[in-house]
Amino acid sequence: MNLFTLELRKHRLLIGGLVLLVLVWAAWLTRGVVNGDPLITLGLALGTLLAIAPLGVLVPIVLARALFGEAGGPLAFLFTSPRSGLTHVGARMGLGLLVLGVYYAALTGVVHWVAAAAGVRYDAWLPPALWAYGLLAWVAPLLALGLVYGLVVSAYRPGRGGQIVAVAASAGAVALWQWMGRFALDHLSFLPRLPIPHVVLPEEVSRLLGLSNVGLDLKTALEPLMSSVPTAPLWVGLLVTLALLAVAVRLWEEAEWA
Amino acid sequence: MLVEMSEVTRRFGGTVAVDGLTLALPEGEVVGLLGTNGAGKSTTLKLLAGLLYPDAGEVRLDGAPPRRARGAIAFLPERGQMYEWLDVKGAAGLFGTLYPDFRPERFHELLGQLEVPRRSLAQMSKGQRARFLLAATLARKARLYLLDEPLGGVDLITRDRILAALVSEWREDATYVLSTHEVAEAEGIFDRAVFMKEGRVVLSASAEELRERGQSVAQAFREVLA
Amino acid sequence: MWHIEPEKGPIYAQIAAEVKRMLARGELRPGEKLPSARALAEEARVNPNTVVHAYAELEREGITETRRGLGTFVREDVDVEAIRRRELEAAARGYLRAVQALGLGPDAAAKVLSEVSVDAG
Numbered sequence: 288m289n290l291f292t293l294e295l296r297k298h299r300l301l302i303g304g305l306v307l308l309v310l311v312w313a314a315w316l317t318r319g320v321v322n323g324d325p326l327i328t329l330g331l332a333l334g335t336l337l338a339i340a341p342l343g344v345l346v347p348i349v350l351a352r353a354l355f356g357e358a359g360g361p362l363a364f365l366f367t368s369p370r371s372g373l374t375h376v377g378a379r380m381g382l383g384l385l386v387l388g389v390y391y392a393a394l395t396g397v398v399h400w401v402a403a404a405a406g407v408r409y410d411a412w413l414p415p416a417l418w419a420y421g422l423l424a425w426v427a428p429l430l431a432l433g434l435v436y437g438l439v440v441s442a443y444r445p446g447r448g449g450q451i452v453a454v455a456a457s458a459g460a461v462a463l464w465q466w467m468g469r470f471a472l473d474h475l476s477f478l479p480r481l482p483i484p485h486v487v488l489p490e491e492v493s494r495l496l497g498l499s500n501v502g503l504d505l506k507t508a509l510e511p512l513m514s515s516v517p518t519a520p521l522w523v524g525l526l527v528t529l530a531l532l533a534v535a536v537r538l539w540e541e542a543e544w545a
Numbered sequence: 546m547l548v549e550m551s552e553v554t555r556r557f558g559g560t561v562a563v564d565g566l567t568l569a570l571p572e573g574e575v576v577g578l579l580g581t582n583g584a585g586k587s588t589t590l591k592l593l594a595g596l597l598y599p600d601a602g603e604v605r606l607d608g609a610p611p612r613r614a615r616g617a618i619a620f621l622p623e624r625g626q627m628y629e630w631l632d633v634k635g636a637a638g639l640f641g642t643l644y645p646d647f648r649p650e651r652f653h654e655l656l657g658q659l660e661v662p663r664r665s666l667a668q669m670s671k672g673q674r675a676r677f678l679l680a681a682t683l684a685r686k687a688r689l690y691l692l693d694e695p696l697g698g699v700d701l702i703t704r705d706r707i708l709a710a711l712v713s714e715w716r717e718d719a720t721y722v723l724s725t726h727e728v729a730e731a732e733g734i735f736d737r738a739v740f741m742k743e744g745r746v747v748l749s750a751s752a753e754e755l756r757e758r759g760q761s762v763a764q765a766f767r768e769v770l771a
Numbered sequence: 772m773w774h775i776e777p778e779k780g781p782i783y784a785q786i787a788a789e790v791k792r793m794l795a796r797g798e799l800r801p802g803e804k805l806p807s808a809r810a811l812a813e814e815a816r817v818n819p820n821t822v823v824h825a826y827a828e829l830e831r832e833g834i835t836e837t838r839r840g841l842g843t844f845v846r847e848d849v850d851v852e853a854i855r856r857r858e859l860e861a862a863a864r865g866y867l868r869a870v871q872a873l874g875l876g877p878d879a880a881a882k883v884l885s886e887v888s889v890d891a892g
Contacts, residue, residue: 360626369616
């Protein structure tokens with residue numbers, strides 16, 4: 288059993304839950320597409336997506352709690368292992384990325400299928416770009432933050448006051464991350480940018496909006512507002528993730544176990 | 546000297562667990578770390594294992610901080626817990642991954658010697674779990690074994706088996722430090738007895754020398770720590 | 772079988788004494804092999820170094836010898852009679868001490884001894 292399969296084994300319940308959720312959601316939408324109106328189903332899909340996508344935050348929470356739970360005993364055996372902190376942190380981070388990567392890929396895939404059935408057309412790179420965006424800009428940093436928080440609380444067992452400080456520090460980290468994003472957007476325009484994608488909504492939608500009888504291309508609508516999509520959040524997210532992981536590895540190597 | 550602790554102090558909140566403790570242990574000895582409850586034995590073992598850092602003073606294993614040399618240290622905590630779902634096969638795999646010096650064949654031999662059933666940890670009694678973790682710890686080929694109350698909370702026969710297993714595992718080139726309350730039962734295996742009181746070492750003596758002078762380790766315990 | 776009592780002095784001496792007693796009782800014969808230090812240590816729940824010390828002491832007294840790679844053996848030329856005599860003398864001295872503690876002399880000691888022997892058959 289290596290460290291990665293250990294993590295898989297530890298979090299079977301969470302993984303199973305997410306898998307079940309995706310399967311149920313996909314089945315429900317399939318019924319809507321096959322038996323009902325695909326366009327309405329698409330609306331439902333996007334609406335429910337807003338509800339279940341944030342459930343991904345469960346993964347960093349569970350990873351942090353697992354660390355806290357291990358403080359009772361297993362952590363002693365893990366800390367005294369000569370394996371470097373990088374392998375331990377890497378295994379947990381790797382699991383988190385795998386689980387959420389697959390989760391969001393599944394959600395993206397299902398929405399893509401429903402949208403295609405509803406007649407929405409878009410640039411092929413859009414779904415993978417959205418997936419990568421989500422993963423790098425918010426999933427990875429949140430996972431890394433969860434690991435750092437879990438390590439601080441489990442290794443240093445701060446008292447009530449200390450835990451408030453830890454939460455405040457986490458909030459501060461999130462604020463810092465947001466500030467960095469804005470800074471990058473405002474001042475780092477040399478960073479690569481994505482073109483605005485063509486998203487062509489079917490005729491029914493155009494007719495509904497009282498526009499033309501032809502498919503509505505969102506690109507033409509958005510172009511006057513912005514010329515391209517910044518990738519700054521991606522870079523900031525990557526930077527924040529790497530910084531937090533470095534902190535996590537350092538914590539692992541130096542942390543105490545009482 | 547393999548292990549050197551000089552003027553080590555460690556506090557937890559308001560309590561001083563270890564107070565200016567100085568201790569030097571040569572290589573290759575079986576050392577009994579003895580003292581009443583609250584004397585600081587557990588804290589000392591964790592400081593030696595590198596799981597705790599001193600507030601003052603230095604802990605050195607072969608001249609280096611123990612956390613850096615952690616590959617050579619095998620620590621068994623007093624109330625060791627492991628993942629409940631772990632069974633023999635899983636443990637062998639996990640310990641093999643965590644510790645390059647883990648010997649699976651020795652692990653299975655020790656499990657037999659200590660009469661540990663082949664079940665998951667959740668299905669074992671407290672004593673069986675303790676022996677399971679002891680077997681996993683002794684199955685490592687480490688230079689320094691730190692065992693916190695390996696004889697604690699188990700019946701007489703089991704304690705006897707644990708002592709026999711410790712002797713059978715003994716190697717000339719390894720150092721063993723174990724804390725125990727069962728002084729009379731365990732003293733036969735000690736080369737040295739270190740007596741602690743209120744976070745300090747009050748006596749460090751060769752067990753056989755104590756006996757030459759007419760005192761068993763248990764008798765010395767009563768005299769020094771009463 | 773190996774009853775070590777830590778209050779009765781150094782363990783290595785107790786082990787060496789027990790080996791001599793086994794010789795005296797005939798449980799051990801000249802030329803016979805002693806258990807390995809580790810095996811004896813495990814059985815008695817004592818430190819193997821202590822057994823090594825005991826064996827070294829026995830070798831020093833000329834009772835045993837170490838044969839490279841084979842183990843520790845009782846010497847063929849060991850004087851079992853002398854050992855038995857020393858055991859008896861030690862037992863006698865113990866008896867005499869008990870008698871003297873009661874304020875009696877060697878004659879009373881011998882008298883009680885023969886009476887007890889008759890009873891014991």
